Amino acid sequence: MPNTMINGRQADSARRRQRVVKALNAAHKNGGEISVSAIARAAGVDRTFLYRHPDLLAQVHTAQATPSPDDRNAVPVTMASLKADLANAQARIARLASRNKQLEKKLSENLGEAAWRESGLGAPTDIDQLQRQITSLEQQVVELSNQLEERNQDLEAARAANREMFASMNKRQ
Numbered sequence: 001m002p003n004t005m006i007n008g009r010q011a012d013s014a015r016r017r018q019r020v021v022k023a024l025n026a027a028h029k030n031g032g033e034i035s036v037s038a039i040a041r042a043a044g045v046d047r048t049f050l051y052r053h054p055d056l057l058a059q060v061h062t063a064q065a066t067p068s069p070d071d072r073n074a075v076p077v078t079m080a081s082l083k084a085d086l087a088n089a090q091a092r093i094a095r096l097a098s099r100n101k102q103l104e105k106k107l108s109e110n111l112g113e114a115a116w117r118e119s120g121l122g123a124p125t126d127i128d129q130l131q132r133q134i135t136s137l138e139q140q141v142v143e144l145s146n147q148l149e150e151r152n153q154d155l156e157a158a159r160a161a162n163r164e165m166f167a168s169m170n171k172r173q
Contacts, residue, residue: 019043020056024063034063 023042027034032042039060040047050057065077 016043016045016049017053017056020045020050021059024059028063028066034060036060 020039020043023039024034026032027039027042032038036047036050036057040050050060
């Protein structure tokens, strides 16, 4: 009895292996998707079946790296070209990350500046214009102070003249 179960299990495994090989060949020939999930789905097996059979898994990975026969103009992929592509992609990622940090910093500065201005705590936007206005107002204050001083002197002179006039009028009587 145990031999019958073992033989049945081995036969089932052999049938699954054949289905995987057929699905892999069909996908490679027809230009279908070649991945562990796609081949397992096409063969009607679990992905774990492929992972338990390293030779089948290696065939899937080899088929992924091999161009399909329909792709006559395909450039052969070499390990060196893949490494170069990887290095270029990593350099591009580094450049994009750096640019992203620059843009985040600039955005942060702009948002902070806008919030500072809107809060009313920050310096006004046109300080030069306000400085000119302050200077002009200070000059007006000086001119008005001079005018006031002159009028005060005129008033004092007029009062003194009035006092003298009343004093002389009071002496005559």
